[in-house]
Amino acid sequence: MKIAVISDIHANLAALEAVLEDVEAVGAEKIYNLGDVIGYGPDPRACLDRVNDFAVNLMGNHEEAVLIGAIGFNPKAKQAIDWTRDQLNLESESVEKNRALWNFLGQLKRSYQDGDALFVHGSPRDPTREYIFVHDGQDCEKMESMFSSPDGAHWNICFTGHTHYPGVFTEEESYRFYEPNAFDTMFPDGRLPYRTIINVGSVGQPRDGDHRASYVLLEDGVVEFRRVAYDVGKTVARFNDCPELPDYLARRLEEGK
Numbered sequence: 296m297k298i299a300v301i302s303d304i305h306a307n308l309a310a311l312e313a314v315l316e317d318v319e320a321v322g323a324e325k326i327y328n329l330g331d332v333i334g335y336g337p338d339p340r341a342c343l344d345r346v347n348d349f350a351v352n353l354m355g356n357h358e359e360a361v362l363i364g365a366i367g368f369n370p371k372a373k374q375a376i377d378w379t380r381d382q383l384n385l386e387s388e389s390v391e392k393n394r395a396l397w398n399f400l401g402q403l404k405r406s407y408q409d410g411d412a413l414f415v416h417g418s419p420r421d422p423t424r425e426y427i428f429v430h431d432g433q434d435c436e437k438m439e440s441m442f443s444s445p446d447g448a449h450w451n452i453c454f455t456g457h458t459h460y461p462g463v464f465t466e467e468e469s470y471r472f473y474e475p476n477a478f479d480t481m482f483p484d485g486r487l488p489y490r491t492i493i494n495v496g497s498v499g500q501p502r503d504g505d506h507r508a509s510y511v512l513l514e515d516g517v518v519e520f521r522r523v524a525y526d527v528g529k530t531v532a533r534f535n536d537c538p539e540l541p542d543y544l545a546r547r548l549e550e551g552k
């Protein structure tokens with residue numbers, strides 16, 4: 296069974312559509328979405344419609360912010376959250392349609408386990424909000440806590456998003472972080488001899504300097520990182536229709552930062 300694991304769509308419809316085309320082309324049978332379908336981007340409603348029938352949908356910190364308040368968000372991110380909340384209450388849409396979107400957000404799970412694989416948005420310790428940054432690979436205390444969380448959970452591979460930076464954290468004698476390219480070279484058959492935390496990157500707002508959409512495929516314990524080119528100009532043009540969204544959020548898509 297080939298599973299596509301995607302995260303951080305951030306209301307970028309052109310990026311999501313390109314990824315869904317790729318998912319179909321490679322023959323993945325299921326899609327697991329790790330959260331942040333909305334926030335930052337100009338198409339929250341259309342993106343929520345698209346993910347509705349995915350096998351798994353988790354709650355990200357942006358869904359949580361729309362539901363309970365943007366705690367700890369910077370001003371630009373908060374501005375986008377307030378705009379997104381208004382979009383989900385559009386008076387030009389039917390009350391039933393708006394309610395269905397809110398009900399969808401309200402029922403999202405915070406984590407999901409499938410065999411020896413755990414799926415979260417942020418980290419195993421705090422599934423919705425905590426970041427595992429690349430430099431955290433040097434922080435043995437934090438990484439030790441990550442690999443032993445949540446209490447009593449048994450997993451060999453944990454999938455996360457949230458930082459928008461794809462790569463692999465491994466539990467070796469110490470802890471290490473590998474960029475996806477290094478991972479391909481080092482483990483040619485794709486099968487890792489260590490417990491790992493895999494960051495799948497972001498579909499709709501990559502921050503590793505590559506503006507293409509990022510996601511991974513999982514099949515029989517083997518992970519493949521994929522990058523999908525999409526029409527960034529199309530999404531940037533949608534931002535122009537939404538003057539309430541900070542312009543900076545469109546600019547960063549072009550740079551992938």
Ligand code: ZN
Pocket residue numbers: 303305331355457458459
């Ligand atoms: Zn995000």
